[in-house]
Structure formats: C-alpha cells, structure tokens
Amino acid sequence: MLRILYDGEIYAIQKVGGINRYFDNIISRLPKDFQPILTSVRSRNDHHPYHPNLKLFSYKRFGFRPGRLSYWLEPYYFQSVEALNNYQVFHPTYYSLLTQQKFEKKPYPVVLTVHDMIHEIFADVIDRDGQMAEIKRRAILAADIILCVSQSTKRDLLERYSLPEERVWVTHLGTEFSPNLSDGNEFIPSRPFFIYVGGRGTYKNFNNLLIAFSKAVSQVPDIMLCVVGSPFDSTEQSKIAEMELDKHIQHFGYASDSHLAKLYRNCIAFVYPSLYEGFGIPPLEAMICQAPVIASNTSSIPEVVGDAGLLFDPTSVSDLADRLLFLLEYPAERERLIAKGLEQAQKFSWDKTVGQTLQAYQYVVG
Known part of the structure; x- marks a missing residue:
C-alpha cells in the first residue's frame, strides 16, 4: 500500500x-x-475527494474561542498529523503549506504540480511584490519531481529554472464533462449565440472579445454573447453600455455543469481569447459537448485544441472578429470543427492524468 500525504492548502484557498x-x-x-x-481546514461535512482508504484530518479554523488561539494552533496540529502518519510521498496541493513549514524540511520525496507560470509572466498585475513567485520558487527547487500540466508550462518553467529536464514531467489534464449533461431543461437563448466561460481579469483578454464581438454585431445584429462566470463589475458594465451591447450580452453567473453543457451544445462557438493558459480546461469541455472552438494561438491553448479549432492572434481584434463572422457565414465549417473536436478531446482524460501521476509516485519511492 503506497501512502501519499496531500497537504490541503488549496481547499483553504x-x-x-x-x-x-x-x-x-x-x-x-x-x-x-x-x-x-x-x-484540510474545511469541515468534514464540506466537499472533499472520496477514496475508500482516505484518511482525512480536518481542522476547522476558528473552531473554538478565542479565535486567535485557534489560528495560532493550526500549523502545530498539521505538523503533528505529518509526524504521526508514516507516508511515503508528499504531494502538496499548492506552493504554501498548512504546516507553514518549508518544503526543504520534508523527510520524504516531494511531487509538486505546477499549473502555470502566471505569477512570473504577469508579475506586474498579479504578483507585483514577487511574494507569491518566491514561495513558488522555493517549492519548485525543493521538489523531487515537478508535474507540469502542459508542454507549454514545462517550457515556461525550464526557461526560468535551470533544472534537470528529467525532473520535469508533463501530465495533461482531463475533464468530467459529458455531452449527456446537456439534456436538461435549463434556459438557453433563442437567438444565435457565442459563449465565453471563466474569469475575465488581466490576461483573460475579455475586453478584446467585447470589441471584436461589437464588430461582429455591426454586421450580424441578431447574435448574442453568453457569459458564464462572476458578475460584471462597474467597469465592464460601462464598457458594455458604451458599446451598446446591453441587448446582445446575457450573463449566466456560475452555471451548473449541466446548464453549461447545454450552452456549449447549442452555441455557434465557444470563444477563448486568453493571452495565456497553463492548460485551459474550458476548450476541452466545449469540444466534448460538440461546440466549435475559437481560441488564442498562444501558450498551451494550441496543445489542447490541436487542429480542431479556429486559432487567432489574441492581440488582434480584427483577427478574432473575422473568426466570429466566418463561423456565422459557413455553417458547414462548424460541423467539420465539431467532428475534429470530438476526436481531439479523446486525447485527454483524468485516467491518463492519474496513470502518469502514479508513475511519478512510483519513480520517487524507487
């Protein structure tokens, strides 16, 4: 029986x-x-992964008074958990730890997953003081094996760290999405629509999508853009009003998986204008749900989409507008992209991800 300790910092974040x-x-x-x-700092009743042999050690933050004492005791609780459990592999869920200890102090092999390099590439907007990048740097240098979620992330990592390449493995991601999720009675627009999913800040490049969509609307006034994610902030609302797009944009908030699958299944195309992604699961979800993909030609995105999407330069508004209009004008091209997308999506699965991760575990324990 191989015992792996997962520090659950990400479940707190x-x-x-x-x-x-x-x-x-x-x-x-x-x-x-x-x-x-x-x-974990979540309650045992909150969501955690399931495994028949899972040993869950939960410490509820501020679980007793005074709260300051509860918070002070927290790292000592997790340090004792680590000391009393005879594990063989340490796989933290993030770059900082619930024990508040340094990675170098770990007595067992460390397997670390690096999802992207946004703290380094977009430091000026995401990590101006470099604090997060430094925490991440220490974790990377202390790890025995680093799992990168794409070849693109691996390249970005090795450009910044002089690490032996054999210590850096690629384990692509997967998705649980299925076309069968789209059979519910959730609402979708009656007009033809494109769909955007996820965060919209900084490198996500949502503003360029708004401008490109506005150009498409000027030629095809009936179309809509469905946005799934956090509520629009005041700046976004102002821009949408200024571009006179109020009647062309519908916000769906945090849609359920089944609602999202139905939106994917019925859209003209899913649009992914991001300037950078470590992997990018939404295009994979879209392809599985038979949505054509219009996506940036940067970072890991071509690795995920392959030749199954219409790629564009994310810094060019006209390039994106042309792709939107192209799919409106040539419906046969949509069907070709849907077929290619289903084929491309077969290359990724969680079972493959886990199989490659198990190889890393077995490698570090010798």
Missing part, C-alpha cells in the same frame, strides 16, 4: 476551482490499495 478539481480527481482515482492522507 479555493471553494471551487480548477486545482480543486485536479486533486479531487487524482485522489478519488488512486488504486484501491493506495492510501491518500489529506489535511
């Missing part, structure tokens, strides 16, 4: 999110004779 899903899938798909050990 994110309620939901891509990294949460990654570890949920890794842990729940481990072989039955493995034993995952997970530390």
